[in-house]
Amino acid sequence: MKRSTGVLASFAVHAMLFALPARAQLGGDMRALHEEKAKCLGVPLQVVLDGEYVTNGEPRKPTKEEQKRMDAASKILGRIPAERQMHCSEVVAKAADRQMMSGVGSLIESAMAGRAGGAGSEPRLEPAEGGAIALRGVDWVPLTAEVTPTGKAALERALLALPAVLDTNAGTFRVDFYIGEEVEGDALARLAEQRLRTIESAVRYSPMNAGIKLELGKVTRDAEARIEFARK
Secondary structure: OOOOHHHHHHHHHHHHHHHOOHHHOOOHHHHHHHHHHHHHHOOOHHHHHHHHOOOOOOOOOOOHHHHHHHHHHHHHHHOOOHHHHHHHHHHHHHHHHHHHHHHHHHHHHHHHHOOOOOOOOOOEEEEOHHHOEEEEOOOEOOOOOOEOHHHHHHHHHHHOOHHHHHOOOEEEEEEEEEEOOOOOHHHHHHHHHHHHHHHHHHHOOOHHHOEEEEEEEEEEEOOOOEEEEEEO
16 A cells, blocks of 8 residues: 555654653663664763763653763763764664664554454454455454453554554544444444444544544444444
8 A cells, every 4th residue: 555655754753652662761772772873973882871861761850970970971972073973863863763664664564464363363454345444353342332451552552553554644534333242223323433432532542643533434233343444
């Protein structure tokens, strides 16, 4: 599917925030960027850490000892020509972009394919008939609009990829519900309306999806439970 560069780029920036959990607290990704900068500047890694990350990312003032280390690192970094520092900042920015696109690629792949295993698999987005996008594998509490606690986080993760899959982060989409539980008539319609609100809430979990509007479409019982998104 062709994706517009602007939508995918802005989606990548946001999705990366969710794709990099606590390891960003000087875990693999952030440490790799600091190592890249230290290598480019020609200084020990500890100098960069003390100069820019002395509190390990914690939102607090440095201790006296940390402040001493930061001051010492600043003196070393201050002797490096500004042109060199600007060049190294660009090098690090490009490395961050590569991390970002790698992370968002994995996120989209996971959302599109889901985890193998049928029951218990994560929600997944995949192409459906007529150009629609189907969302399968939502872990609903039976006969309610509630999603199980573990299923809620998985649903929000899957819907982070929605703008890229729809090729837009704005517009109105019809949402068709194919419900697997044994419920009929008015109860079926009410259940779909309630579940639409749950899906809307999960979509809005990402600010990047703010321009996507959802309207209830077809509601029917189907052994193959799913939700389909189609542009109006």
